[in-house]
Amino acid sequence: MRRLPVYFLIDVSESMVGEPIHQVDEGLTAIIKALKTDPYAIETAWISIIVFAGQAKTLVPLQEVINFYPPRFPVGSGTSLSKGLEHLMFELSKNTVKNTYERKGDWKPIVFLFTDGVPTEDCTAAVKEWKQNWQLDVNLIAVSFGNDTDTRLLSELTENVLLFKNATADAYKQFFRWVSDSIKTSSIGVEHNASGIDLKKIDEQTLSKIDLTKPAGNQQYVDNNFVILPGKCQNTKRPYLIKYQKNIVPSDLPAMEINTMAYQLVGTYQVDQTYNELSDQKTQPLAINTAELLGFPHCPCCGNTYGLALCSCNRIHCTGNNNPTNTCPHCGAQNIYDTGSHFNVNRTQG
Numbered sequence: 001m002r003r004l005p006v007y008f009l010i011d012v013s014e015s016m017v018g019e020p021i022h023q024v025d026e027g028l029t030a031i032i033k034a035l036k037t038d039p040y041a042i043e044t045a046w047i048s049i050i051v052f053a054g055q056a057k058t059l060v061p062l063q064e065v066i067n068f069y070p071p072r073f074p075v076g077s078g079t080s081l082s083k084g085l086e087h088l089m090f091e092l093s094k095n096t097v098k099n100t101y102e103r104k105g106d107w108k109p110i111v112f113l114f115t116d117g118v119p120t121e122d123c124t125a126a127v128k129e130w131k132q133n134w135q136l137d138v139n140l141i142a143v144s145f146g147n148d149t150d151t152r153l154l155s156e157l158t159e160n161v162l163l164f165k166n167a168t169a170d171a172y173k174q175f176f177r178w179v180s181d182s183i184k185t186s187s188i189g190v191e192h193n194a195s196g197i198d199l200k201k202i203d204e205q206t207l208s209k210i211d212l213t214k215p216a217g218n219q220q221y222v223d224n225n226f227v228i229l230p231g232k233c234q235n236t237k238r239p240y241l242i243k244y245q246k247n248i249v250p251s252d253l254p255a256m257e258i259n260t261m262a263y264q265l266v267g268t269y270q271v272d273q274t275y276n277e278l279s280d281q282k283t284q285p286l287a288i289n290t291a292e293l294l295g296f297p298h299c300p301c302c303g304n305t306y307g308l309a310l311c312s313c314n315r316i317h318c319t320g321n322n323n324p325t326n327t328c329p330h331c332g333a334q335n336i337y338d339t340g341s342h343f344n345v346n347r348t349q350g
Contacts, residue, residue, distance in 0.1 A: 245264055
């Protein structure tokens with residue numbers, strides 16, 4: 001049987017930590033479960049998962065649906081869409097079976113790109129290579145998880161740029177059901193549909209096509225929709241992330257139409273060694289003042305009350321109420337902390 005290769009290119013940058021990556025995890029599990037009950041998908045669909053943050057890697061190599069088991073998703077620092085695209089193109093060139101005189105090759109591959117933020121580096125070269133070598137030979141569907149994704153860039157990759165705009169548990173379920181239904185109908189119709197893709201209809205309150213005629217905003221290489229701070233537990237020595245999300249605060253003075261921007265605490269999350277593997281270690285640190293951060297994080301590893309203590313080595317760790325003297329897990333320095341003033345702290349690219 002001819003194969004229908006389906007690739008999931010998934011943004012696992014720090015801004016996806018917490019509920020978004022949990023929903024993607026559950027959603028991919030539901031997709032595979034649905035495809036395993038469809039005879040056409042079992043016969044034709046082959047699935048692969050590629051993840052990208054500051055670096056990219058193949059999480060699951062291309063394989064038959066029946067043998068596929070969803071992985072646990074990691075997170076990393078940065079949003080290098082260029083590395084994600086380069087890795088995808090490498091996998092496509094390595095795995096795609098071309099037509100020959102002796103045999104029919106694969107059907108036109110389908111790629112679902114999921115991202116929630118702004119690329120943190122220049123993607124010009126990767127986009128150019130995609131347009132020259134792959135754009136006509138692959139069906140790419142780009143899905144923005146939120147309103148602040150760089151849709152200008154996504155529109156250079158594909159005409160199918162969609163906005164997922166209702167981040168409730170039910171909406172996630174409906175969205176991933178749409179993905180599995182689209183794969184199933186595509187696997188049925190590949191022989192009769194020249195485009196090789198049949199996207200199902202979905203409630204526009206959940207998923208809608210983005211108007212690509214709107215002017216693009218200023219180009220930037222840091223995701224200002226979120227502030228992510230990397231910390232380390234003083235007691236367990238385990239790394240964790242503190243996540244804040246952009247929050248526009250109306251002015252206290254009704255006569256003045258001035259809004260201020262701050263960042264509201266979303267939560268704190270443990271990470272493992274894959275975080276460093278997927279992070280771009282060459283990026284320069286970016287500073288933010290704690291006056292712009294709303295909410296006091298705890299330590300997700302040991303439960304310490306304060307998850308944002310800054311050592312003299314300029315790195316973050318946790319501290320508790322009953323610790324007059326604290327030992328930095330990064331450099332080993334002994335510190336006593338003052339909780340009454342704001343300070344600058346290094347954030348990641350998001």
